[in-house]
Amino acid sequence: MAEESPAKKLRKRVEGFLCDVSPVKDVYFDAVLQHEGGKSKVVVFRPEDHVRFHRAEKTRSLVTLEDVVLQPSTESSRKMDVFYTHSSKMSCARDLRQAFNDSFSAGPQAVQLSELLDMHTKPSRVNINVKIIQEVQRRKGEVWDGQNLLRTEYAVADTTSCTSLTVWCEHSITVGEWYNITHISVREIRGKTSLSTTKDTHIVSIPSQDTAVAAQVPAETIKCDIIGANIKNVLICPCKHKMKSMALSSPTLYCISCNTHYKSTAIIMHFSGHLDLKRETGDVMKAKIEDEVIRSAVTVHPTASQKDIIKSFIALPAMQITMHKDVIVKMEDVTQKTEITPEDELPGKVEHGEESKFYSPPDYGILFNSQVRKRKSPD
Incomplete structure (x- = not known):
C-alpha cells in the first residue's frame, strides 16, 4: 500500500461550538471553535458554507467538522488551528451535550x-x-x-x-x-x-495617563561610504495591489487583482532593497532600505528605473546613516540630492534583493503554513 501523504495523515474530525464567525474575506472566512480543552481558530475555504456557520453560531448548535486539516498554531493560547477545505464537511447536532461558554466570544x-x-x-x-x-x-x-x-x-x-x-x-x-x-x-x-x-x-x-515608562529604541549612527546597492522596484495599483512588472511607458497597465486597466500615471512605484556600507574602520556591512528613506536620499524621477536608483546611490558621497538593527531609518548630510534620469545601461548584472512581506494567504484547501517574514517584530 502506498504511503499516505503528510496532508492525508493530518485530516481529522473535530467538534465543538462556533463563535466569532467573520464576514467572508474574498475566498475564505474564519471562526473560533470552542471544544473540550480550549478553543481553535477555524479557517474556512468554502465561502458558500458561511450561512451554515453563521446559523450554527446563532443557535449555539454543537457542530462536527469532518475531514479537516489540523496544524500547530503560532498562538500560545491555541494548540492547533483547523483548516476547513473544499473536501471538508460540517454537520450540526441539536442535542447540546456541553454548555456554551460565553467567555470565549467576549470582546477584547x-x-x-x-x-x-x-x-x-x-x-x-x-x-x-x-x-x-x-x-x-x-x-x-x-x-x-x-x-x-x-x-x-x-x-x-x-x-x-x-x-x-x-x-x-x-x-x-x-x-x-x-x-x-x-x-x-x-x-x-x-x-x-x-x-x-x-x-x-x-x-x-x-488625555495623559501619567508618566509613561521610558522606552529606548536601539539605534546606531555611522559615517560610511556606499560601495554597493541592490534596489528592487514594485508597481502598486490605486487599490494598493502589487502588479506584475511592466513598462510604465505603456498608456495603460493591467492589475490582475482588480481586473482593471489603469492609466500609467495612476500607478505608484515602490522601491526597496539593500546597500553595502563601508565604515570608516574598513568594515563592510549590508543594511536594508525602504522607499521612504530612498526618496529622502535621492530625487526619484517618475520614469526612473532600478538601474537609475542604483547608480545614484553609488554616486553619493560619504553619508551619516542611522540604523535600527539592520534597517536604515535615516540618511543625513546630503549636500545636494542626486537628480535621477533614465540611463541606458548599468554595467554588470544586478540580482533582485529579497522583498519583506506580511504574508498570510488562503490556499484553497491545500495544507499551508501561515508565515510572518519580518525585518522587525510586528502582524
Whole structure:
C-alpha cells in the first residue's frame, strides 16, 4: 500500500461550538471553535458554507467538522488551528451535550502592557491605553488579499511597561501623545510578543495617563561610504495591489487583482532593497532600505528605473546613516540630492534583493503554513 501523504495523515474530525464567525474575506472566512480543552481558530475555504456557520453560531448548535486539516498554531493560547477545505464537511447536532461558554466570544479586554507581557496564555485581541514614544520604521507590507499597505512600527509605553506596535495604513498619530487603541492583535512568535492593528481597530486620542515608562529604541549612527546597492522596484495599483512588472511607458497597465486597466500615471512605484556600507574602520556591512528613506536620499524621477536608483546611490558621497538593527531609518548630510534620469545601461548584472512581506494567504484547501517574514517584530 502506498504511503499516505503528510496532508492525508493530518485530516481529522473535530467538534465543538462556533463563535466569532467573520464576514467572508474574498475566498475564505474564519471562526473560533470552542471544544473540550480550549478553543481553535477555524479557517474556512468554502465561502458558500458561511450561512451554515453563521446559523450554527446563532443557535449555539454543537457542530462536527469532518475531514479537516489540523496544524500547530503560532498562538500560545491555541494548540492547533483547523483548516476547513473544499473536501471538508460540517454537520450540526441539536442535542447540546456541553454548555456554551460565553467567555470565549467576549470582546477584547483592556490590559496594561506589563500584565499582557507576563501572561502565560495571551488573548488574541486586547484594548490598550499607550503613549507613542517613537516612530521606529515606515515601510510597505503585503497583506492576505495581495494589497500592499503602509505599515508603521512604533515604540509605545504605558505606566507599567513598553513594547512595539505595528500600525497598518495611514493614521493620524502624533509622537508623544496618549491613545486608546482597541482590537489590537496579539501574537507570540519565538517567545516574543508582538502587537498589530486589525481591520476592527480604532485609535482615539486621550488625555495623559501619567508618566509613561521610558522606552529606548536601539539605534546606531555611522559615517560610511556606499560601495554597493541592490534596489528592487514594485508597481502598486490605486487599490494598493502589487502588479506584475511592466513598462510604465505603456498608456495603460493591467492589475490582475482588480481586473482593471489603469492609466500609467495612476500607478505608484515602490522601491526597496539593500546597500553595502563601508565604515570608516574598513568594515563592510549590508543594511536594508525602504522607499521612504530612498526618496529622502535621492530625487526619484517618475520614469526612473532600478538601474537609475542604483547608480545614484553609488554616486553619493560619504553619508551619516542611522540604523535600527539592520534597517536604515535615516540618511543625513546630503549636500545636494542626486537628480535621477533614465540611463541606458548599468554595467554588470544586478540580482533582485529579497522583498519583506506580511504574508498570510488562503490556499484553497491545500495544507499551508501561515508565515510572518519580518525585518522587525510586528502582524
